[in-house]
Amino acid sequence: MNTDETIRIVIIEDDEVIRNGYAFLIGKEPGLFVVNTYASFELAIKTVQADDPEVILLDIELPGINGIEALPKLKKILPSAYVLILTVYDSEKLIFDALANGASGYLTKNSSASKIVESIREVKEGGGPMSINIARMVVKSFLRNPDSPLSKRETQILELIGRGESRSQIAKELFIDLETVRSHIKNIYMKLDVNSRADALKTARLNKLI
Amino acid sequence: MNTDETIRIVIIEDDEVIRNGYAFLIGKEPGLFVVNTYASFELAIKTVQADDPEVILLDIELPGINGIEALPKLKKILPSAYVLILTVYDSEKLIFDALANGASGYLTKNSSASKIVESIREVKEGGGPMSINIARMVVKSFLRNPDSPLSKRETQILELIGRGESRSQIAKELFIDLETVRSHIKNIYMKLDVNSRADALKTARLNKLI
DNA sequence: ACCAAAATCCCCCTCTAAGGGTGATGCAGC
DNA sequence: GCTGCATCACCCTTAGAGGGGGATTTTGGT
Numbered sequence: 224m225n226t227d228e229t230i231r232i233v234i235i236e237d238d239e240v241i242r243n244g245y246a247f248l249i250g251k252e253p254g255l256f257v258v259n260t261y262a263s264f265e266l267a268i269k270t271v272q273a274d275d276p277e278v279i280l281l282d283i284e285l286p287g288i289n290g291i292e293a294l295p296k297l298k299k300i301l302p303s304a305y306v307l308i309l310t311v312y313d314s315e316k317l318i319f320d321a322l323a324n325g326a327s328g329y330l331t332k333n334s335s336a337s338k339i340v341e342s343i344r345e346v347k348e349g350g351g352p353m354s355i356n357i358a359r360m361v362v363k364s365f366l367r368n369p370d371s372p373l374s375k376r377e378t379q380i381l382e383l384i385g386r387g388e389s390r391s392q393i394a395k396e397l398f399i400d401l402e403t404v405r406s407h408i409k410n411i412y413m414k415l416d417v418n419s420r421a422d423a424l425k426t427a428r429l430n431k432l433i
Numbered sequence: 434m435n436t437d438e439t440i441r442i443v444i445i446e447d448d449e450v451i452r453n454g455y456a457f458l459i460g461k462e463p464g465l466f467v468v469n470t471y472a473s474f475e476l477a478i479k480t481v482q483a484d485d486p487e488v489i490l491l492d493i494e495l496p497g498i499n500g501i502e503a504l505p506k507l508k509k510i511l512p513s514a515y516v517l518i519l520t521v522y523d524s525e526k527l528i529f530d531a532l533a534n535g536a537s538g539y540l541t542k543n544s545s546a547s548k549i550v551e552s553i554r555e556v557k558e559g560g561g562p563m564s565i566n567i568a569r570m571v572v573k574s575f576l577r578n579p580d581s582p583l584s585k586r587e588t589q590i591l592e593l594i595g596r597g598e599s600r601s602q603i604a605k606e607l608f609i610d611l612e613t614v615r616s617h618i619k620n621i622y623m624k625l626d627v628n629s630r631a632d633a634l635k636t637a638r639l640n641k642l643i
Numbered sequence: 644a645c646c647a648a649a650a651t652c653c654c655c656c657t658c659t660a661a662g663g664g665t666g667a668t669g670c671a672g673c
Numbered sequence: 674g675c676t677g678c679a680t681c682a683c684c685c686t687t688a689g690a691g692g693g694g695g696a697t698t699t700t701g702g703t
Contacts, residue, residue, distance in 0.1 A: 374677080374678060374679085375678090376678075376679065377678090399679085399680070399681090400680070400681055400682090402680085402681050402682060402683085403679070403680050403681060405681095406679080406680075406681075407679080407680095410678090
């Protein structure tokens with residue numbers, strides 16, 4: 224582990240032009256040092272531990288093992304390294320998969336060099352840097368549909384169904400009769416035009432009702 | 434709707450000292466205009482529409498109807514207004530509830546005046562409504578336990594259980610036999626030391642296995 | 644090349660829980 | 674005075690969950 228104040232950086236990116244471009248732009252920044260660059264995860268895995276990076280810039284679209292799969296393996300051999308995802312795509316699933324697998328931040332490739340440099344410093348400070356569009360997407364993913372057809376009680380019960388609870392467990396938890404729970408579930412099914420728990424949850428999550 | 438470049442602001446906050454303090458600090462900022470202030474949601478709801486604010490600073494700890502419950506009601510009568518949450522607490526649940534109910538940003542009360550002013554301008558630009566510490570919390574909330582005892586397949590099946598799917602639905606979806614699904618579920622139960630879907634989901638979500 | 648873990652499939656059993664149908668009642672808001 | 678909401682009741686059938694006991698093959702790591 225290095226102890227001075229230089230931030231050691233590794234770049235894993237298959238496109239040579241982009242890779243060298245980033246290495247150059249970051250390398251000339253004071254306090255930032257690009258230790259090494261790799262064109263694939265397979266190449267990186269052999270020696271990246273010796274590079275001892277504090278921040279890894281990781282491309283998602285890699286040949287062979289892709290970035291998402293590479294993420295937990297990288298974190299395993301370098302637990303304290305911060306991984307910043309670089310990608311041209313900004314699909315919701317990709318973002319959440321990356322964050323779930325240990326990414327510390329998420330940058331789209333149209334980010335300016337200064338934004339990337341700023342993010343590297345930020346993540347080192349314990350922050351969670353995200354491009355504006357990513358942050359907006361994450362916030363949006365939390366937002367519930369304010370025009371839900373479901374009542375308060377129905378929403379509450381559907382949430383418990385989402386936790387895998389049975390009718391009787393729900394009844395106990397809400398201090399109401401088993402038959403009342405049944406009634407609510409029937410009404411939920413009617414409103415959502417479904418006839419099973421799985422379909423109700425699918426529809427509800429799709430429409431951000433829960 | 435006003436068309437000039439002044440940002441119209443409403444403050445809903447029960448503590449008179451804080452309320453007036455914010456109103457004063459924001460009011461003297463060029464381009465920001467505090468149209469009105471209220472001590473409770475009940476007082477605000479009557480006339481806030483006439484105030485036509487673009488940004489609402491909303492306290493969470495309000496007497497009567499609290500901020501979280503007030504949020505969707507505010508958004509209903511003022512759909513285009515940005516709501517910034519003000520609170521002394523920064524619990525994960527509170528933040529996610531606020532975002533789920535339509536908050537655009539989240540500020541703790543120890544934020545400096547300049548930070549608040551900056552946030553108001555930022556949110557008005559439609560951009561980065563998340564402060565660094567909120568982003569960090571969000572990233573953390575997505576992160577899965579890298580030392581999960583569950584195998585890839587088991588995790589996948591537990592996710593489908595989380596969607597409320599039955600054994601046979603899971604079998605069809607994964608192109609495997611119903612009995613194979615059963616085996617996996619048995620192994621999941623053994624590893625997590627549970628004996629029901631609800632308990633498995635509870636344990637898994639608690640330990641960020643799914 | 645080997646061992647362990649993972650993934651696949653098979654049959655026994657019980658019985659809870661889910662879902663459809665058709666009601667009723669009291670209460671609140673408009 | 675209607676409508677939505679929340680509450681509870683009893684009819685019915687069948688699907689599904691969970692416990693127990695196996696087996697085989699494929700895969701990953703050293």
